[in-house]
Amino acid sequence: MNIIANVRAQVPLIHCITNYVTVNDVANILLACGGSPIMADDAQEAAEMSSICNGTVINIGTLNARTVDSMITAGKKANELGHIVVLDPVGAGATTLRTETTFRLLNEIQFSVIRGNISEIKTVYQGSGTTKGVDADVSDTVTEKNLEEVITFAKQLSQKTGAIIAITGAIDIVADSTKAYVIRNGHAMMSKITGTGCMLTGMVAAYCAANPQNKLEATVAAVSAMGYCGEIAFAKTQKENSGTSSFRMHLIDAVSQLDDNTLLGGRNIESRE
Amino acid sequence: MNIIANVRAQVPLIHCITNYVTVNDVANILLACGGSPIMADDAQEAAEMSSICNGTVINIGTLNARTVDSMITAGKKANELGHIVVLDPVGAGATTLRTETTFRLLNEIQFSVIRGNISEIKTVYQGSGTTKGVDADVSDTVTEKNLEEVITFAKQLSQKTGAIIAITGAIDIVADSTKAYVIRNGHAMMSKITGTGCMLTGMVAAYCAANPQNKLEATVAAVSAMGYCGEIAFAKTQKENSGTSSFRMHLIDAVSQLDDNTLLGGRNIESRE
Amino acid sequence: MNIIANVRAQVPLIHCITNYVTVNDVANILLACGGSPIMADDAQEAAEMSSICNGTVINIGTLNARTVDSMITAGKKANELGHIVVLDPVGAGATTLRTETTFRLLNEIQFSVIRGNISEIKTVYQGSGTTKGVDADVSDTVTEKNLEEVITFAKQLSQKTGAIIAITGAIDIVADSTKAYVIRNGHAMMSKITGTGCMLTGMVAAYCAANPQNKLEATVAAVSAMGYCGEIAFAKTQKENSGTSSFRMHLIDAVSQLDDNTLLGGRNIESRE
Numbered sequence: 109m110n111i112i113a114n115v116r117a118q119v120p121l122i123h124c125i126t127n128y129v130t131v132n133d134v135a136n137i138l139l140a141c142g143g144s145p146i147m148a149d150d151a152q153e154a155a156e157m158s159s160i161c162n163g164t165v166i167n168i169g170t171l172n173a174r175t176v177d178s179m180i181t182a183g184k185k186a187n188e189l190g191h192i193v194v195l196d197p198v199g200a201g202a203t204t205l206r207t208e209t210t211f212r213l214l215n216e217i218q219f220s221v222i223r224g225n226i227s228e229i230k231t232v233y234q235g236s237g238t239t240k241g242v243d244a245d246v247s248d249t250v251t252e253k254n255l256e257e258v259i260t261f262a263k264q265l266s267q268k269t270g271a272i273i274a275i276t277g278a279i280d281i282v283a284d285s286t287k288a289y290v291i292r293n294g295h296a297m298m299s300k301i302t303g304t305g306c307m308l309t310g311m312v313a314a315y316c317a318a319n320p321q322n323k324l325e326a327t328v329a330a331v332s333a334m335g336y337c338g339e340i341a342f343a344k345t346q347k348e349n350s351g352t353s354s355f356r357m358h359l360i361d362a363v364s365q366l367d368d369n370t371l372l373g374g375r376n377i378e379s380r381e
Numbered sequence: 382m383n384i385i386a387n388v389r390a391q392v393p394l395i396h397c398i399t400n401y402v403t404v405n406d407v408a409n410i411l412l413a414c415g416g417s418p419i420m421a422d423d424a425q426e427a428a429e430m431s432s433i434c435n436g437t438v439i440n441i442g443t444l445n446a447r448t449v450d451s452m453i454t455a456g457k458k459a460n461e462l463g464h465i466v467v468l469d470p471v472g473a474g475a476t477t478l479r480t481e482t483t484f485r486l487l488n489e490i491q492f493s494v495i496r497g498n499i500s501e502i503k504t505v506y507q508g509s510g511t512t513k514g515v516d517a518d519v520s521d522t523v524t525e526k527n528l529e530e531v532i533t534f535a536k537q538l539s540q541k542t543g544a545i546i547a548i549t550g551a552i553d554i555v556a557d558s559t560k561a562y563v564i565r566n567g568h569a570m571m572s573k574i575t576g577t578g579c580m581l582t583g584m585v586a587a588y589c590a591a592n593p594q595n596k597l598e599a600t601v602a603a604v605s606a607m608g609y610c611g612e613i614a615f616a617k618t619q620k621e622n623s624g625t626s627s628f629r630m631h632l633i634d635a636v637s638q639l640d641d642n643t644l645l646g647g648r649n650i651e652s653r654e
Numbered sequence: 655m656n657i658i659a660n661v662r663a664q665v666p667l668i669h670c671i672t673n674y675v676t677v678n679d680v681a682n683i684l685l686a687c688g689g690s691p692i693m694a695d696d697a698q699e700a701a702e703m704s705s706i707c708n709g710t711v712i713n714i715g716t717l718n719a720r721t722v723d724s725m726i727t728a729g730k731k732a733n734e735l736g737h738i739v740v741l742d743p744v745g746a747g748a749t750t751l752r753t754e755t756t757f758r759l760l761n762e763i764q765f766s767v768i769r770g771n772i773s774e775i776k777t778v779y780q781g782s783g784t785t786k787g788v789d790a791d792v793s794d795t796v797t798e799k800n801l802e803e804v805i806t807f808a809k810q811l812s813q814k815t816g817a818i819i820a821i822t823g824a825i826d827i828v829a830d831s832t833k834a835y836v837i838r839n840g841h842a843m844m845s846k847i848t849g850t851g852c853m854l855t856g857m858v859a860a861y862c863a864a865n866p867q868n869k870l871e872a873t874v875a876a877v878s879a880m881g882y883c884g885e886i887a888f889a890k891t892q893k894e895n896s897g898t899s900s901f902r903m904h905l906i907d908a909v910s911q912l913d914d915n916t917l918l919g920g921r922n923i924e925s926r927e
Contacts, residue, residue, distance in 0.1 A: 128401040128674040129408050129420050135675050135848035140898045145848065146745070147675050150718040153751035160748065172423040172447070174718070199419070202433065205426035300637065302408035302418065351634030352413050361897030364846065401674040402681050402693050445696040445720070472692070475706065478699035573910065575681035575691065624907030625686045 109368045111319050111329040116142035120162035120317035123186075124310060125149045125179050127169025127198065130303030133360070134165075137307040140364035141333070143314030154178035155185035163192035163317035165310055166217070168209055169199070176209055183217035192316045192323075195222045195271070196309040201231035211235035214269065220316055221327050222265075223274040223309045226250050226258065229265065236268040250279045259288045259380055272327050276308065280335065282328045289328045292376040293335025295342040301356045308334045311363070332375035337362035339374070382641045384592050384602040389415035393435035393590035396459075397583060398422045398452050400442025400471065403576035406633070407438075410580040413637035414606070416587030427451035428458035436465035436590035438583055439490070441472070441482055449482055456490035465589045465596075468495045468544070469582040474504035484508035487542065493589055494600050495538075496547040496582045499523055499531065502538065509541040523552045532561045532653055545600050549581065553608065555601045562601045565649040566608025568615040574629045581607045584636070605648035610635035612647070655914045657865050657875040662688035666708035666863035669732075670856060671695045671725050673715025673744065676849035679906075680711075683853040686910035687879075689860030700724035701731035709738035709863035711856055712763070714755055715745070722755055729763035738862045738869075741768045741817070742855040747777035757781035760815065766862055767873050768811075769820040769855045772796050772804065775811065782814040796825045805834045805926055818873050820858065822851065826881065828874045835874045836924040839881025841888040847902045854880045857909070878921035883908035885920070 121144045126134055131147060138145040148157040151174070158164045164186040166179045186193045195217075200210040213219075214235050222232055227248050246261045247254050262273045262283035275281045280291040298304045311330040319326040341358035348354065394417045399407055404420060411418040421430040424447070431437045437459040439452045459466045468490075473483040486492075487508050495505055500521050519534045520527050535546045535556035548554045553564040571577045584603040592599040614631035621627065667690045672680055677693060684691040694703040697720070704710045710732040712725045732739045741763075746756040759765075760781050768778055773794050792807045793800050808819045808829035821827045826837035844850045857876040865872040887904035894900065 127420070129404050129418075131675050132405060132678060132848065136899065136902070139846050139848060145675075146748075147673070147716055148745075148749065149716060150751060152719070153749040156749045156751075170420055170422060173425070199421075202419075203421065203426040203429045205423060205429075300412050302405065302412060351637035353409065353630040353633035353637070356409070357630060357899040357903060358896075360899035364897035364899070400693070402677050402691075405678060443693055443695060446698070472694075475692075476694065476699040476702045478696060478702075573685050575678065575685060624910035626682065626903040626906035626910070629682070630903060 109372055111315060111322070111326050112142065112366060112368045112371065114318040115314050118318045119144050120314050121146060122163045122165060122310060122313045122317065123148065123158045123161040123182065124165040124167065125154060125175060125182055126165060126167035126306060129169055130306040133303040134306050134310040136360055137363055138310045138314055140360050141311050141314055145310070149175045149178045151178045151181060154182040158182040158185045158191065159189060161191065163194065163313040165194050165196065165313045166213060167196040167198055167306055167309060168206055169306065171206065171209055179213060180216055183213065187218050192220045192313055192320065193217060194309055194313040194316070195219045196306060197222070197224050197228045197232055200224065200228045207231055219269065219271040220323060221272040221274060221312050222269065223276065223312055225277055225305070226275050229273065229275050233265050236265060250275065250277050250281065255279065255290065259283060263288060272324055274312065274327055274331055276305065276331060280331050282324070282331055284324050287324065288380045290378040290380060291328065291332045291335060293332050294338045297342050297345065297352065297355050298338045300352045304334065328377060329371065332377055333363065333366055333371050336371060336374040337366060382645055384588060384595070384599050385415065385639060385641045385644065387591040388587050391591045392417050393587050394419060395436045395438060395583060395586045395590065396421065396431045396434040396455065397438040397440065398427060398448060398455055399438060399440035399579060402442055403579040406576040406580050407583040409633055410636055411583045411587055413633050414584050414587055418583070422448045422451045424451045424454060427455040431455040431458045431464065432462060434464070436467065436586040438467050438469065438586045439486060440469040440579055440582060441479055442579065444479065444482055452486060453489055456486065460491050465493045465586055465593065466490060467582055467586040467589070468492045469579060470495070470497050470501045470505055473497065473501045480504055492542065492544040493596060494545040494547060494585050495542065496549065496585055498550055498578070499548050502546065502548050506538050509538060523548065523550050523554065528552065528563065532556060536561060545597055547585065547600055547604055549578065549604060553604050555597065555604055557597050560597065561653045563651040563653060564601065564605045564608060566605050567611045570615050570618065570625065570628050571611045573625045577607065601650060602644065605650055606636065606639055606644050609644060609647040610639060655918055657861060657868070657872050658688065658912060658914045658917065660864040661860055664864045665690050666860050667692060668709045668711060668856060668859045668863065669694065669704045669707040669728065670711040670713065671700060671721060671728055672711060672713035672852060675715055676852040679849040680852050680856040682906055683909055684856045684860055686906050687857050687860055691856070695721045695724045697724045697727060700728040704728040704731045704737065705735060707737070709740065709859040711740050711742065711859045712759060713742040713744055713852055713855060714752055715852065717752065717755055725759060726762055729759065733764050738766045738859055738866065739763060740855055740859040740862070741765045742852060743768070743770050743774045743778055746770065746774045753777055765815065765817040766869060767818040767820060767858050768815065769822065769858055771823055771851070772821050775819065775821050779811050782811060796821065796823050796827065801825065801836065805829060809834060818870055820873055820877055822854065822877060826877050828870070828877055830870050833870065834926045836926060837874065837878045837881060838922040839878050840884045843888050843891065843898065843901050844884045846898045850880065874923060875917065878923055879909065879912055879917050882917060882920040883912060
């Protein structure tokens with residue numbers, strides 16, 4: 109596997125229109141994983157910035173009327189140029205604005221990858237083309253018990269959207285319309301810091317931009333990399349008996365030190381046709 | 382005391398309309414103390430977001446016309462639902478916009494707790510209902526010498542606003558209209574990192590949201606917790622001979638590891654009727 | 655040399671209208687170096703805030719129509735009062751909006767110092783008064799080979815703008831119209847975290863505000879301090895075999911612990927008349 113090596117060799121430039129809560133973490137994880145971040149959310153430059161980048165991230169974590177327009181123009185430009193575009197529908201389903209913005213983005217932009225937790229992805233499903241009744245009636249937690257069901261749901265959503273679907277949580281699922289991977293890495297402490305989801309979305313964009321012929325594998329690599337680095341970070345945190353802020357530092361450190369071989373040795377992935 | 386235990390058990394969701402300087406720290410301290418943060422500052426969703434949360438923080442650190450309207454609608458909705466609403470009047474008194482916004486917020490929203498330094502709180506006093514001449518002529522520093530005077534001032538302000546008043550600095554004072562606590566925890570290094578005030582305001586909201594019957598005690602717990610964790614962090618920083626960024630990490634770490642018993646053993650509080 | 659001692663003694667208050675990606679780092683480095691940060695980007699208060707500060711930083715990293723107007727009014731007010739004003743033209747040349755905003759800022763504000771990488775500074779050159787044809791045809795990388803040429807370019811730009819010019823990269827150059835310094839400190843890992851440029855710009859403002867009679871020397875001190883602290887941070891990171899997030903912490907730590915004597919012992923500067 110040379111997915112990470114490709115990122116470090118090509119240093120893909122990723123334009124992020126993202127929330128101001130975790131934007132610094134996203135920039136730092138992009139640098140740590142081998143990419144390069146640039147943030148520009150004014151409608152006057154969003155499309156132009158996307159055009160000089162290798163990938164675009166659209167994250168609705170602190171959306172507002174001004175930035176939604178920028179997301180649309182940036183995403184359309186990236187589509188026009190055949191660039192990677194990744195959606196992180198933060199909080200879709202929680203408020204009308206987030207849900208409707210997610211629907212609008214899905215309607216106007218073709219995403220390469222959509223990454224969210226199960227409830228966000230269920231909202232994405234509602235907004236993706238024709239829904240046959242109450243399709244997305246999967247549970248709001250992914251467990252070993254409902255795994256088959258969620259995999260089927262993810263594949264269907266990939267079919268509907270044309271995007272790779274990454275559902276992250278205690279168990280992660282990455283799927284296109286025909287193939288799915290189940291990833292069992294990570295640690296519960298990842299939910300005790302802000303930004304692990306946003307950071308992962310940034311990494312997915314960088315990994316895909318540097319491996320455009322293998323987007324599914326690149327997404328699986330990014331998701332498993334984040335999870336495995338969470339395990340490494342937890343081990344360090346536990347050893348020194350420190351807390352969540354140390355954990356965050358160790359997490360970004362681990363991403364900055366990761367290579368393909370280490371990831372292959374540490375990740376726990378299962379392929380499901 | 383089970384104030385912290387309640388936070389960790391209930392995981393109160395806190396909606397923060399706050400500044401972009403320290404927002405990441407606020408999110409991380411909320412997670413560290415046992416709560417959960419969500420940030421949404423667009424007027425289209427601010428009230429809706431507050432309605433699904435357990436508490437709302439309004440922090441004017443980098444206010445602008447767009448977000449002030451969101452603060453108002455979010456605060457009113459929280460009031461309507463009987464939720465905790467905490468005000469952090471960052472820089473009130475420094476510019477006309479901040480002072481007038483503070484007055485407007487005080488006029489339109491009933492706050493559960495108002496937290497600031499002495500000069501910010503003096504500005505709050507000016508904007509709280511009828512001021513009898515130059516009431517707030519206390520000094521701009523709280524010392525052992527003027528402590529009685531500041532306590533009286535804090536109680537009066539609580540009477541006027543109906544909010545618990547937390548004045549933080551080298552010595553902290555938390556008061557309602559009849560009772561005050563003096564807290565002597567913390568370390569000077571806390572003023573050498575940004576965000577300790579904003580983070581504390583977030584913690585106050587989480588502690589109160591999980592202990593709504595004991596808001597005064599919950600606020601005292603949050604203020605003393607932040608101070609005591611500052612002491613723990615300073616001890617670690619000194620031991621390793623590191624600097625202010627290490628201190629920040631140790632501070633958030635300490636909050637993430639704190640429980641009620643540890644706080645009871647470490648805090649230095651004095652009750653003043 | 656007592657440049658750093660002056661900063662720590664005077665605690666200059668620096669108003670930053672800056673990007674939301676690295677704003678927290680800028681605030682923390684300002685505190686670490688001995689200054690004090692305040693951020694306010696609304697047009698209603700930007701000028702008023704600048705007027706009560708000792709210096710103003712204008713950083714276009716995530717500019718938008720609303721904040722550009724605030725930059726203009728804040729900069730003009732700072733000019734009116736004879737305060738330090740420092741420009742960080744992040745991404746100038748990358749998009750039309752950034753280039754045109756840079757030109758507008760140069761046209762309306764007299765900067766004390768302009769700090770950027772060589773390609774940003776070349777764009778600044780294009781927008782500074784009358785350009786004699788394709789003046790700024792220096793390379794996009796500063797190397798030992800083209801050093802003379804870049805020094806001449808920097809001096810000319812200082813002549814044109816009336817500002818001290820700081821061009822930072824693997825080799826740093828600080829120049830006014832008659833004198834230049836070459837600084838060979840720093841480490842490549844500084845480019846693997848976000849914000850080193852923005853943080854340095856903040857430090858330049860604090861150093862100059864506390865040493866207004868020696869702005870050139872103060873800028874050299876800030877640039878060499880950041881570079882030398884990068885070396886200290888790298889040594890610690892390497893020793894503990896950690897990654898980029900630890901490096902960031904060590905960098906800010908080092909700035910918080912730095913004094914004039916340590917800097918004199920560690921910096922590598924060369925004067926070129």
